[in-house]
Amino acid sequence: MHFLLLGASGRTGQHVVSELLSQGHTAVALVRTCSSLAARPGLTIVTGSVLSKSDIHNALYAVPSLLPSAAIITLNTVRKSDSPFAAQVSPPRFLADSCANVCEVLEQAGIRRVVVMSTAGAGDSWARLPLLSKAFMSWTNVKYALEDHGLVDKEIRETKMDWTLVRPVRLEFDDQKPTKTKRDVRTLGSKGDGMSLTDSVGVASVAKFMIKVAVKGLFIQSAVVVAD
Template sequence: MHFLLLGSTGRTGHHVLSTLLSQNHTAVALVRDPSSPKISPHPNLTIVVGSPLSKSDITKALSAAPSLTPSAAIITLNTVRASDSPFAAQISPPRFMADSVANACEVLGAAGIHRTVVMSTAGVGDSWGNLPWASKAFMTWTNVKYALEDHGIVDGEMRGRGRMEWTLVRAVRLRFDHDKEDGKGKKKTGEVETLGSKGGGMRMSDSVGVEGVARFLVKVAVEGLFVREAVVVRD
């Protein structure tokens, strides 16, 4: 399959890209900085320089690979803060994700492409009620709240697209190591567990490895899973 990727130089997106390429899919990645160390030349990858805030740049990306039309888009964009600290100031514009996703949906829809898989976060929409109280406090009282708000707008944006076959993958706290021990001291395999749209049973200790999320995003896109659904994931 051939994919359009938005966010492929991010902490999750570059794992999505490597997963796709390892499975012999092809991809076109719209990137703002082609010099990023998280993206490098590959025979199955077309790199287009541009911004997801520009519909013309997204349009350019759709036709950048000769004779290939994307079957789906995978979007792993996130807001940007001045540092990884949750208290750091947000430096990306307001509605960055929402406007980018709206642009992508408009361009994709005009091209007859209706499958889109979007990385979201636990706590958005109807999963807020099952979020542990400490996680709610963290998201409410730090600058992470701006990302949560933007993800919430994205959620509404996707649901308002009548013909779009969307999936929203709501990850619990992301973990950037390669493995994790279960309660018995055994290493987990990186497979994710799905908790439905509302995330019933979420715990404060929950996390999910970024590589597992990336593989899940690709699996959902390739196999057509959870169409017009949101799903909370942990491992």
Template structure:
């Protein structure tokens, strides 16, 4: 299969890309800086912004011999530092507008499958989020990312896309190191019933799950909360 990737140079996106290529798939990645990704067999790198529909169209046209199967989005907002209190650098609707642009371009091209990485606490999962997690999300600058993810949730439901929203609990950043591929992923309904304060999931586990959902056509037009089996 052939995939359009947005966020392929991010911590989760790099794992998505590696997983796809290791399985024999191909990908075209739209990135702001071409040097942010290492060239590899099966990967086409296109420089541009997800806030630009012409740039997204350029990514689709970059591999004319490879019909696109789906898009996987692992974009996230950017803060001045890793601190949850750091100032937000991204525009307020970076994720929502990027998602809307991709959906429009794909629809125009007759491509309707898209898988988007989201976060626990979005939409109907907020009510079942542990209260300490609510406090963290509500009273730090992470709240701006949460608000943007909520806008993505609203935007994508108004499209004709066959979408899936993967709402990950607290992420463990393994910084490029492969975790146990046999580590299972526990899935919950979109409302996140069953979430606990100790739940977490590695970015590599999320990436494998995103690829599985995209390749196998799972959870179409639905959201799913994911955590790692402990």
């Protein structure tokens, strides 16, 4: 399959790129700067903004005679540092507006499949989130990302897309794990039934799951919480 990728230069997105190419798929990635993602066979890199419909359109048609079958979005909001108290850098509605733009451009091209990385706590999974996790998200600047994910969750349901929202519990990155893992995740339904404070999931595992969902057409017009 051929994919359109947004967020490919991020810590989860880079795993999506590597996993896609290792499975023999091809992809075109829209990135802010071409230096943020290493070129490799099977990957076409287009420079532009996810907030620009024309840039998304250019990326969609970047490979002659080869139109993506689906889009995978691994965007997230940006803070000045990894500290949960750091100031927000991304503009309000960054995730919601980016997703809306992608869905509009895809729909105009006759493409309906989109898989979006969300977060546990968004939408109807908030009620099952552990109390301490709720406190952390409410009292830190992580709340702005959660609010934006909530807007994506609400607005994508009003589109005609065959969407899937993948909601990871607490993400663990490569430097937080002794080895890079790509285990099969546990799926906890839309609401995150059985979520606990100790749950986490590696970015490589999330990337592998998102590709599986996109390729096999799983969880159409549904959200799903995932954990290792």
